[in-house]
Structure formats: C-alpha cells, structure tokens
Amino acid sequence: MRGLVYKDFSALMGVYKKNLLLVAVLYGFMAVAMKNDFFLYFGIWMMSFYALTAFSLDTQCGWDRYARTLPIQDWKIVAAKFVVGLLYIGIAVAYSIVMGVVSRIVNGTLAHSWGGLLSTTGLITAIVVASTSVIYFLAIKFSPEKARTYFFIVFVAIFAGFYLLDRAGILEDFPIERLQAFGLWLEGHIALAVLLALLAAAAVFLVMLAAACGVYRRKEF
Amino acid sequence: MENLIEVHGLCKHYKGFALENVDLTVPAGTIVGLIGENGAGKTTTLKSILHVIRPDGGTIRLLGGDPAEEASRSEVGVVFEDAYFYGGLSARQISRIMSGIHRNWDSGLFFDYCRRFELEEKKPVKDFSRGMRMKMSLATALSHHPRLLVLDEATSGLDPVVRGELLDLFLEFIQDEAHSILLSSHITADLERVADQIAYIHQGRLLFQRDKDELLEDTAILRCAAGEIDRLPKELVLARHSGPMGAAALVRSPEEVRRCLPGAVLDQARIDEMMQFIAGRDIQ
Numbered sequence: 349m350r351g352l353v354y355k356d357f358s359a360l361m362g363v364y365k366k367n368l369l370l371v372a373v374l375y376g377f378m379a380v381a382m383k384n385d386f387f388l389y390f391g392i393w394m395m396s397f398y399a400l401t402a403f404s405l406d407t408q409c410g411w412d413r414y415a416r417t418l419p420i421q422d423w424k425i426v427a428a429k430f431v432v433g434l435l436y437i438g439i440a441v442a443y444s445i446v447m448g449v450v451s452r453i454v455n456g457t458l459a460h461s462w463g464g465l466l467s468t469t470g471l472i473t474a475i476v477v478a479s480t481s482v483i484y485f486l487a488i489k490f491s492p493e494k495a496r497t498y499f500f501i502v503f504v505a506i507f508a509g510f511y512l513l514d515r516a517g518i519l520e521d522f523p524i525e526r527l528q529a530f531g532l533w534l535e536g537h538i539a540l541a542v543l544l545a546l547l548a549a550a551a552v553f554l555v556m557l558a559a560a561c562g563v564y565r566r567k568e569f
Numbered sequence: 570m571e572n573l574i575e576v577h578g579l580c581k582h583y584k585g586f587a588l589e590n591v592d593l594t595v596p597a598g599t600i601v602g603l604i605g606e607n608g609a610g611k612t613t614t615l616k617s618i619l620h621v622i623r624p625d626g627g628t629i630r631l632l633g634g635d636p637a638e639e640a641s642r643s644e645v646g647v648v649f650e651d652a653y654f655y656g657g658l659s660a661r662q663i664s665r666i667m668s669g670i671h672r673n674w675d676s677g678l679f680f681d682y683c684r685r686f687e688l689e690e691k692k693p694v695k696d697f698s699r700g701m702r703m704k705m706s707l708a709t710a711l712s713h714h715p716r717l718l719v720l721d722e723a724t725s726g727l728d729p730v731v732r733g734e735l736l737d738l739f740l741e742f743i744q745d746e747a748h749s750i751l752l753s754s755h756i757t758a759d760l761e762r763v764a765d766q767i768a769y770i771h772q773g774r775l776l777f778q779r780d781k782d783e784l785l786e787d788t789a790i791l792r793c794a795a796g797e798i799d800r801l802p803k804e805l806v807l808a809r810h811s812g813p814m815g816a817a818a819l820v821r822s823p824e825e826v827r828r829c830l831p832g833a834v835l836d837q838a839r840i841d842e843m844m845q846f847i848a849g850r851d852i853q
Contacts, residue, residue: 351669354662355654362657362693410652416621417719418670419643568622 352428356402357435364398372443380451388444389472395440396480399433403492413569423561426488430557433480441473467538474545481556488560571597573632573717573749574618580626581613588613588773598746600739602760603753604840605770606848611753615721619647632717646710650722653706656695660688663709671713682708700731718742718750724759736763757840767840771847788843789823789835801829808846819846
C-alpha cells in the first residue's frame, strides 16, 4: 500500500503544488490580518476536495485497469485512496493549528483563545473526515465528478429544506430551547464533544471504507 | 511443456457482444500472438486473464493459479496501450511507487532499461513521445523479473525503428525457454516476425491457435475462376471471395490443392490476408 499512497500523494503534489502554496499563504495571511479563523477551517475542507482529484487522475490515465493487474489486494487500492485523503486533511489541520497560534500571538489573544482553536479545529476535522469518507465512497461507486455533484446537491438540499420549512411555518413549533440547552451542554463539555465527534467520524470513515471496498471488488474496468 | 496461461471455455457477455468458449494456452518459452478485428474480443480475453474483469464462465489458470489471487499476478508484467501511470510522474517516481507494490522490484534493472531506452529519469512521462511512453511501460513491466508478459497493442502507433527494438527485446525475454509473452496486436507483420503461435479471435470466438510456421506453410491463397474453387473438397477451402478481377480462396494444404487443380496459382497467405478473408472483406 506504501507505493499506492506515494503514487497519489506525489501525483497530487505535482498537480497542485503551486496552487496549494498560494492558498496556504493567502488564507494564512487573511486569517492573521482579519483575525478570522474561518479561512483556516475552510482550508481543511478544501484539502479534502483537492485529494479527491486523485480519482480523476486515475480515470484519465486508465490506472484502475492497470492496477487490477498488479499484485495488490483490491481493498488496499481503496484504502490507499482513503489514507491519502486523511493525509491531506492532516496536513491542513496541522497548518490550521500552527497559523491559528501565529494569529493569536500576533494579535495578542493566545492566552484566552487557544482552547477554542483546538476544539473548533477538532470539530471541523470530524465533519470533514466524515463528509470526505462519504464523498470517496460515492467517487468509487459512481465517479469523482458525480460524487462532487451529489454531495453539493445534498448540501444544498439540507439548507433549502430548512429554509422551506421555516417559510412554511413548520419550524415555529421546533423546540429551540432544547437545542439551546444542548448548545450550552456542549460548551461545558467541549473536550468530550470533540472526542465524540472524532469517534463518530472515525466510525463513518471505517463504514464508508468497508462499503467502498465492497463496491470496488465488484467493479470491472 | 508447462503452460503459463491456460484458458478453457472462457465466456463473457455484454450487451451486443459475447465472448464464447475461448480456449487459449501460452506455453513456456513462446510468444503467442493474439489477433482479431477491432471488437473481436482480444482485449476482453486479456482483461479476463488479468483479473480486470470477471468472466461469466470457464476457467483461467495464470502461472498455475487463479488470476484473482495476487500471488498469481506477481510474476506477470503487463502493458496496456491506454492504461498506465498519471503522466505527471517521472521514471524515478514510478520506480519508487513500484518498489512499494512488487516485492521483487529491481530498481537497478529499471534504470538500466531507462538508460537503454534513453528515457530521462526526472522527466514527466507526459513529456515523452508515444514510443518513449511505451518503452517506459515496458521497462516497468520487466523490472520485477516477471515470467510472463501480457501486452495489449504494445507496438501500435510506433515507428518501425522503435517497434524493431521492442520486438528484439521480446525475443530476448523468451530466450531461456522459461518466459512467455502473450501479445495482442493489429500489426501482423510484427507477429510474423516474433510469434511462435497465432491465436485468432473472430466475433468473440477463437477460430484457431496454431504454430505460426505451420500456419503460414499450410495456408495459401488460390486465385482462379469461381467454378474451379467449387471443384475443391470443402474441407480445403477456409474462406472465399469473388470480385471483378476473378475469384480467390483461402485454402489449407496447398500441395493437396495443387493435386486437385494442377496449374492453379497459389500465393503464400500472410496473416493479415487470412484475417481479411475470414472477416469477409476484400483483399488487394
């Protein structure tokens, strides 16, 4: 699997090296200058989409057909893709934490906000890992292009659904105080919440990986 | 003699195309040329042998094992015309990747091939010419000391000089009688030069697998009047064609044909002419 991970990692770096450097510098600068961590968190999400390009590169060059002829088990070919996704997310998370700390040092807010940086990064990481796992499964089942499309459709549908429910007055009876109470509980137990979110993301990752392996095994190229 | 590939009764069905009961063997120390028209089933056969697709029926033994088992594929080198690494990778990166995939990857041998083929180690594959890319694919296929090479249209689109180099390499590869090559190609002249056996797939069926020299000696083109062809025993006529210039037939056992039709004009049949006859197309 080492060879497969290296293949995707170096192919992606070949494609995106300059782009990644530019985005890292730009988002890092904006996070510090505007005292806004959003750019760092957004970078984590973006990195997972950069890694998805590995599927498109494989399709372009017919790699899947060639890979089947190599002495590698099918699950390793799939797992390598998921591992590369995690590696890219990991790089973005590390960069996000480093730049978050730099931003707080520059702006003199490190003493009272580093905990928030870590917990938010943890929650964002959990969301990105879970959503990336679903997208990767869809990319293997259908294609990377369809996976991106389906994901955005679901994303938009969720927000549109809430908007329409609100417009229809259905959300008026929603027990908002329970949601607020849950929010307060989260604030009080943030470390536990982050841990649970990361565990849930790990579970989604493993389930999607297993499902993707099953799909890949049945595929023909 | 040991068979490195044994295919019996291979079937694969698609909408509009079916591969039916293909039997094929690749004995050790031989080059088997797989020929057939576009869409005849050559690539489907190769993909089935290499575990890229699952056959609907039949059995396949690859180096004595099941192609689905990774161990069976560990001593096979594969070159597809249109499937390889992403073009942004260099030879150096490809070697590093393959060293993580093949246990017996020999990077020294790989770079020897790169030098022999004049392939720059740091240059991305996409910057190579088609011939160089094919050489790179072949260098990759050879550098884990495979016993068997499976090559799908590996010489198509290459100039005669590059093709000649690759064909020499194929002959070098099988010299010790333990290695074999299954080579699918439209360039029948290449197969006439290097193949020991010819397997012909037509419309999803294997029409024959024969020793190449025997096939060329035992098959001829008879040019005569249509009525004369009718006088021949049916088993001698493989295919026939009538045109404005007269009639012609692809016949077996030229000596027997001569006995039946003394004075008949018999030309040696080339492999591509056999294909054209059998496929029912005009010949020049």
